[in-house]
Amino acid sequence: MAIELKGLTKRAENYSQWYNELVVKADLAEQSAVRGCMVIKPYGYAIWEKMQQTLDGMFKKTGVKNAYFPLLIPKSFLCREAEHVEGFAKECAVVTHYRLKNDPNGKGVIVDPEARLEEELIVRPTSETIIWGTYKNWIHSYRDLPVICNQWCNVMRWEMRTRMFLRTSEFLWQEGHCAHATAEESQARTVQMINLYAEFAEKYMGVPVIIGVKTANERFAGALNTYTIEAMMQDGKALQSGTSHNLGQNFAKAFDVTFVNKENQPEYVWANSWGVSTRLMGALIMTHSDDNGLVLPPHLAPIQVVIVPIFKNDEQLAKITEALQPVLARFAELGISVKYDDDDKRRPGFKFADYEVKGVPVRLAIGARDLENGTVEVMRRDTLEKSVAQFEGIADQVAALLEDIQQNIYQKALKMRQARTYKVDSYEEFKQRIEDGGFFLCHWDGTPETEERIKEETKATIRCIPLDGEEEEGFCMVTGKPSKRRVIIARAY
């Protein structure tokens, strides 16, 4: 697994190329032989696992239970909800046969034409249809409600243009699907989950997000309302990082899922669904990383601290290793994941560059002289600052430093976003400034026509109507019609 450490394109030169190279150089993922599908490499997967564990714990605290539903969805299921099929049936992987056979011409194997399925099966692009087809059997009375299920799984959407983590044909995600007795309860869960995503993004990923509602155009196919968290990348583009959909009774009606309420009356069930995916990896990478490589938030870094001994011979190494034992023990007590890299086949300089490109938050280097002086060299990845610290109590110092880094990268990203969020009231000004990226707070007349025009003329979209936005009388920057609040417009991934 030789890594080319040098020659990472600079962000200012070509942000997109920097990203693509970084994903590979940091050993996170690579293109596979299958069009649009990636291989998530062990280092990348370790970050995703930390995300999963953290989110899963947060979910379970709110009463979520995990389950598993089939990968393949009968075509007829996908067609039951009218808007949903428009949104998802078009670009998808279709299973039509269930057998291969030897080619009579002796050229390997071919699809057996006699093994054609009566009804085609679709590799799930999302699971509302199969899940609501199942919930029909689970739900009869108000006593069966709520159902709060989630699954961690793979899904597939046949994307034309793919980029690792940001948009791949197959991706990993979680999808929560809830059934409630009342509209109010379902709405409350919808909002609860988008808030949970925001909390995760900010506290663990160090990624500041804006919580808002999508416009009708940008809604999930089949939803009454889609809530979103939107993050700003370093190039000023938006990245939709998680969504939560209030589905009303649409899927309950499509799959005839009713329950007998407390008044003994049949009623359709109220639904919501919510998900985040490996796309979060893209958000994580693009928010914090720099021209030297990845910068990881300590709360999600698989290796939080790397310790590199500097030694000329085995004797020196043995001394350093011995001196470090209580330090390693203390790190273990503190629950901090440490890699002690005493591999003698790689030189320290190579190791430094490797851990830098991999975004390990803190690097300690210690040599024979440090040992004599009772010191250790500390490098923090976020600022690349080096300092000399007292060896005594180093683990506790580093624990505090990790928290400092976590806060610092969040604040840095927040300041960047604040500095690049603009109130603009003139469409002419908007058209000029959108070229430089950023979030634009603008008045919009609320019509899909205007939204469409903005998109066509500027490649920017309405990211959301921010939930914490204040009411403010104004005029649509495009049509001059009245508007009651500003929306966020940006170019997006």
Place this chain on the structure above:
Amino acid sequence: MAIELKGLTKRAENYSQWYNELVVKADLAEQSAVRGCMVIKPYGYAIWEKMQQTLDGMFKKTGVKNAYFPLLIPKSFLCREAEHVEGFAKECAVVTHYRLKNDPNGKGVIVDPEARLEEELIVRPTSETIIWGTYKNWIHSYRDLPVICNQWCNVMRWEMRTRMFLRTSEFLWQEGHCAHATAEESQARTVQMINLYAEFAEKYMGVPVIIGVKTANERFAGALNTYTIEAMMQDGKALQSGTSHNLGQNFAKAFDVTFVNKENQPEYVWANSWGVSTRLMGALIMTHSDDNGLVLPPHLAPIQVVIVPIFKNDEQLAKITEALQPVLARFAELGISVKYDDDDKRRPGFKFADYEVKGVPVRLAIGARDLENGTVEVMRRDTLEKSVAQFEGIADQVAALLEDIQQNIYQKALKMRQARTYKVDSYEEFKQRIEDGGFFLCHWDGTPETEERIKEETKATIRCIPLDGEEEEGFCMVTGKPSKRRVIIARAY
């Protein structure tokens, strides 16, 4: 989620029906709308999650790293290894198209004939081919070795006859794929993993297993050797519960994966792969459960202890709840998962039956009189014995009881297997006795012809050549030819 608690078929009446009913009544899984695919319900999935977490921790201690490889495999990849394609290409889900379109006749959507894939994609039945296609890019020098990767994922094999957990078209599993510099190292890892599976089965699942080698006929398609763990179910049938394959250089040759060794010579890489699946759920259910429902090993039970308060009014409930606070705190300290079921909509008798069918290892019941007397009623699920215990120190007593149950169910299963394992030297005797189930230790002449004949005439297969079997001169029970050791023959799931 109303559950029909009564009317579970008895094992002695119809073991197979008992199993099918139990899976549904214990709320573990159900058939889905997709042929041969199941829905794993929250309670069943919670058990699988505990299995995953435990195994994943055991894997990581041996240096395994998780990664993720694509769901879809190009047909040509599947055909690269000659035996492998024979074994896996036949019954599989084939993706031939990537788009649906509106039916011009207005009847929903149809497959778009213009969106036919140039090369068909197969939903992975196992991932050796796509993974070795990837390893080619990862491995160049002996320094890149070993590669010890695992993935947790879904796979699909188009099974004709399916049974929940035991044999489903889609199932969940983990598959480890290792690349080594030497044959010895690869063999050592192959054996290490089958031993790890055996340890997991015995310590956590409470399922005694026999470790052995498969015959050539029963080997994984493309392997030099397949190691297996075989468990005996209560009907005397065998269940193959985990396998580890020494793949030699077969996949390295098929995908041209070479490395430069320390002597600077190119060499093919040595491979192994190993996996366990949701089939383990079937083993767990069938090994311990009884006519009253599921019996779960405490080490894998999602709810280890349920506490049911018996009360006539809110005041009584409040007193019981208050008295239980230190007990619940102590359980939490001990890391024991407890459900305190104070739901007043279900009567205690209903709760008792529900937790019994769900296999919760220990049930505590406490009423107003118990509170006065300083006692609590304890029911252990494995023996269904009730006893009255002192309320003082109950959590610690239960902790010990849980360990006792864990040991007891393992010993019970072990004794059952020992009592039903027979040395038989006459084929006539074998043919009679195989009808009653059990493991038969027999001499076999080592030929596939004899193996095939036994299978045809008795529906029994050679489960394995046990690793701890002693050398013993003997004569094949079918042909009378010489044999050096006994093999295990049984009917199997």
